[in-house]
Amino acid sequence: xxxxxxxxxxxxxxxxxxxxxxxxxxxxxxxxxxxxxxxxxxxxxxxxxxxxxxxxxxxxxxxxxxxxxxxxxxxxxxxxxxxxxxxxxxxxxxxxxxxxxxxxxxxxxxxxxxxxxxxxxxxxxxxxxxxxxxxxxxxxxxxxxxxxxxxxxxxxxxx
Amino acid sequence: xxxxxxxxxxxxxxxxxxxxxxxxxxxxxxxxxxxxxxxxxxxxxxxxxxxxxxxxxxxxxxxxxxxxxxxxxxxxxxxxxxxxxxxxxxxxxxxxxxxxxxxxxxxxxxxxxxxxxxxxxxxxxxxxxxxxxxxxxxxxxxxxxxxxxxxxxxxxxxxxxxxxxxxxxxxxxxxxxxxxxxxxxxxxxxxxxxxxxxxxxxxxxxxxxxxxxxxxxxxxxxxxxxxxxxxxxxxxxxxxxxxxxxxxxxxxxxxxxxxxxxxxxxxxxxxxxxxxxxxxxxxxxxxxxxxxxx
Numbered sequence: 001x002x003x004x005x006x007x008x009x010x011x012x013x014x015x016x017x018x019x020x021x022x023x024x025x026x027x028x029x030x031x032x033x034x035x036x037x038x039x040x041x042x043x044x045x046x047x048x049x050x051x052x053x054x055x056x057x058x059x060x061x062x063x064x065x066x067x068x069x070x071x072x073x074x075x076x077x078x079x080x081x082x083x084x085x086x087x088x089x090x091x092x093x094x095x096x097x098x099x100x101x102x103x104x105x106x107x108x109x110x111x112x113x114x115x116x117x118x119x120x121x122x123x124x125x126x127x128x129x130x131x132x133x134x135x136x137x138x139x140x141x142x143x144x145x146x147x148x149x150x151x152x153x154x155x156x157x158x159x
Numbered sequence: 160x161x162x163x164x165x166x167x168x169x170x171x172x173x174x175x176x177x178x179x180x181x182x183x184x185x186x187x188x189x190x191x192x193x194x195x196x197x198x199x200x201x202x203x204x205x206x207x208x209x210x211x212x213x214x215x216x217x218x219x220x221x222x223x224x225x226x227x228x229x230x231x232x233x234x235x236x237x238x239x240x241x242x243x244x245x246x247x248x249x250x251x252x253x254x255x256x257x258x259x260x261x262x263x264x265x266x267x268x269x270x271x272x273x274x275x276x277x278x279x280x281x282x283x284x285x286x287x288x289x290x291x292x293x294x295x296x297x298x299x300x301x302x303x304x305x306x307x308x309x310x311x312x313x314x315x316x317x318x319x320x321x322x323x324x325x326x327x328x329x330x331x332x333x334x335x336x337x338x339x340x341x342x343x344x345x346x347x348x349x350x351x352x353x354x355x356x357x358x359x360x361x362x363x364x365x366x367x368x369x370x371x372x373x374x375x376x377x378x379x380x381x382x383x384x385x386x387x388x389x390x391x392x393x394x395x396x397x398x399x400x401x402x403x404x405x406x407x408x409x410x411x412x413x414x415x416x417x418x419x420x421x422x423x424x425x426x427x428x429x430x431x432x433x434x435x436x437x438x439x440x441x442x443x444x445x446x447x448x449x450x451x452x453x
Contacts, residue, residue, distance in 0.1 A: 121438060121439055121449070121451055122436070122438050122439075122451065122452040123356040123357065123433065123438075123439050123449050123450055123451055123452060124356065124437070124450050125350075125354030125355065125450070126354060126356070126450045128353055128354060128355055131345060132343060133344065133345040133355070134342045134343045135325070135332055135342060135344045135345070136330075136344065136345040136346075136347050137332060137344050137345070137346060137347060137366050137367070137368040138330055138346075138347030138368050138370055138396070
């Protein structure tokens with residue numbers, strides 16, 4: 001794998017180098033998955049195994065369901081550290097993603113914690129028509145009277 | 160589900176009850192009227208929108224009231240959640256909502272400057288089955304009342320020998336099945352009702368969601384934080400899975416202004432919170448497949 005061997009020159013760059021390292025890790029897990037070359041897939045592994053890109057194989061045109069895990073290494077001022085990304089694929093979509101810091105050095109632990117805490121899983125909408133659903137849960141369905149009243153208020157406000 | 164379906168409007172929303180088996184006409188009519196009558200009884204007690212309900216009659220007055228037999232779970236729940244949320248989850252939000260415009264005439268016009276609701280313990284002394292109202296208040300059981308009536312209808316169906324059904328009261332859902340069936344429930348994208356942001360598989364229990372966007376007027380929606388007298392904006396939707404619909408319903412609202420871990424110290428539930436930037440926070444065992452942006 002491409003190791004993010006970014007050595008920070010000053011302490012304030014540490015977060016940056018960590019971020020870069022993590023982005024590399026994310027890139028390996030995610031860019032490949034979303035790569036425009038549909039021929040490239042990651043080999044399916046169990047949730048506990050760790051893979052490196054060398055284990056990735058070109059086998060299929062779609063992605064197998066499963067949990068994939070990868071570790072990215074980087075050099076911190078205190079020595080080598082790593083950070084792990086675990087993601088679960090289901091029906092060609094990422095259904096779960098986790099970033100786990102593996103640092104041993106106290107400063108690295110602190111920095112990794114800052115990163116994993118700040119790391120946000122963002123969700124997107126998918127059209128209901130494309131899915132087999134029994135129900136949809138949102139806000140409790142708006143009572144009809146409420147909707148009608150709101151419409152009246154809105155049109156009154158326009159005058 | 161493949162069997163009978165009972166549909167009607169009540170508690171200000173659309174109800175749909177699906178069964179896995181097909182009932183004969185007589186049984187169907189019997190179930191339908193049993194359910195509707197029970198909900199009607201409930202509304203006669205708890206609806207802020209019915210002039211003669213217990214809730215309306217005990218509003219704006221003082222005195223000692225004998226609570227209805229079935230109200231213990233609901234009042235207990237409100238008092239417990241009130242304490243856990245430092246007073247923010249309160250049945251006394253009725254007056255604030257009314258002044259903000261969510262009144263029985265649905266005017267949606269703010270009447271005057273909002274007042275913080277009085278604290279629960281300074282206004283009420285609750286020792287079931289007695290409720291002493293020391294200061295006049297306006298009750299609103301909208302945050303967990305609908306979940307509670309779903310629990311009541313579920314118990315009614317169980318007592319009538321039904322075991323394989325789904326109750327959907329405008330999105331507050333209870334599901335149970337005899338076999339290994341599951342219910343696939345989409346989590347609605349609050350910004351686009353044509354979309355969902357994930358899917359959960361429910362085998363037994365309840366899912367309730369709450370979103371600010373669906374009942375919105377002016378700068379308010381149907382959830383108002385009594386401390387700030389504003390509607391929360393950072394969190395746009397919450398979903399809760401629990402073994403009681405009342406708990407799922409009430410916690411879904413509480414998550415807008417209460418730390419989930421604090422709530423989990425007293426109630427068993429799994430949750431998902433959707434923030435305005437579409438980042439999510441969830442408990443480890445929330446049974447969802449999410450559509451994650453990368």
